[in-house]
Amino acid sequence: MxxxxxxxxxxxxxxxxxxxxxxxxxxxxxxxxxxxxxxxxxxxxxxPAFAVFNGSRADSxxxxxxxxxxxxxxxxxxxxxxxxxxxxxxxxxxxxxxxxxxxxxxxxxxxxxxxxxxxxxxxxxxxxxxxxxxxxxxxxxxxxxxxQSAVSEPTIELASTPAPVGAGVTVAGYGCTGDPFNAAEPCNAARRLIETELTTVPAGACPDISGPWQFCTYSPYTSANRGDSGGPVIWSDHGEQKLVGVTNALELPPAPAYLNLSASVPYELDWIKAAAGLR
Known part of the structure; x- marks a missing residue:
């Protein structure tokens, strides 16, 4: 793959x-x-991930x-x-x-x-x-x-535990909105943040995952795309929206549409907190 x-x-x-x-x-x-x-x-x-294919405009x-x-x-x-x-x-x-x-x-x-x-x-x-x-x-x-300077915007809370297999997660990004499986399709970069829903699946479903630092998500009709790299993967943990992952990549055909790879925030949590000075 x-x-x-x-x-x-x-x-x-x-x-x-x-x-x-x-x-x-x-x-x-x-x-x-x-x-x-x-x-x-x-x-x-x-x-490359475009700006969420088959997604919808996110609530600002x-x-x-x-x-x-x-x-x-x-x-x-x-x-x-x-x-x-x-x-x-x-x-x-x-x-x-x-x-x-x-x-x-x-x-x-x-x-x-x-x-x-x-x-x-x-x-x-x-x-x-x-x-x-x-x-x-x-x-x-x-x-x-x-x-270079602090801002007064709200922040997203970091997840300390991975989303279980079968959990629904939300991905969002500013990338292209076309079909990532169609190389001939133009980018059509999103003018506003776009979001969509994916489901976590076993890591083995994504052939390019080689360790616990990543997890795999799937949808038959929607996906992250180019420009969405680094974007949030959000999971509702006991009713609280938390950042559980960061968008990395997309498995290309002949993979079944659509398998996304995301870096695990819980796996990186100690480094994130130490480097950012978070408690």
């Missing part, structure tokens, strides 16, 4: 990256640099902590999604800030993206990937963005 990262970058050349020898057949982060005009940036080991009041992440690379501006977990800290995917060993020259996050009068942008002072991030395994594909 192949899988693709979900970072978005406008494609100038070609959004498909050949598999590297010794790796599974996936599109790699090089895609970030090879596509810079309208489409997608990918994580190191999975297909419920997602005041969600941000659109813009990353300046030499080839152009890449797009991801992120979640505010502290007044000056956003969590996103590591592959968004590490592309073939390169880092963006500048990163900004935008709150209330697409909402006239409410939208505003804050610069990122420092971007830190998980210390054990391994793009070849899509391992620990999570990063923290430390803002």
């Amino acid at each position: 192949r899988n693709g990262n979900l970072t978005q970058i406008p494609p100038r050349i070609n959004d498909t990256i050949p598999a590297h020898p010794g790796h599974r057949r996936r599109r790699f982060v090089t895609q970030l640099l090879s596509a810079i005009i309208t489409a997608a940036l990918t994580a190191a080991t999975a297909t 009041d419920d997602y005041a902590w969600a941000v659109r992440v813009q990353l300046a690379y030499p080839e152009g501006i890449a797009s991801c999604t992120g979640s505010l977990i502290k007044e000056d800290t956003v969590v996103t995917a590591a592959h968004c800030i590490r592309n073939n060993g390169r880092s963006p020259s500048a990163i900004d996050v935008t709150f209330h993206y697409g909402q006239k009068g409410d939208q505003y942008t804050v610069g990122v002072a420092t971007a830190v990937p998980s210390p054990h991030y391994d793009p070849a395994l899509i391992k620990d594909d999570m990063a923290l963005l430390f803002l």
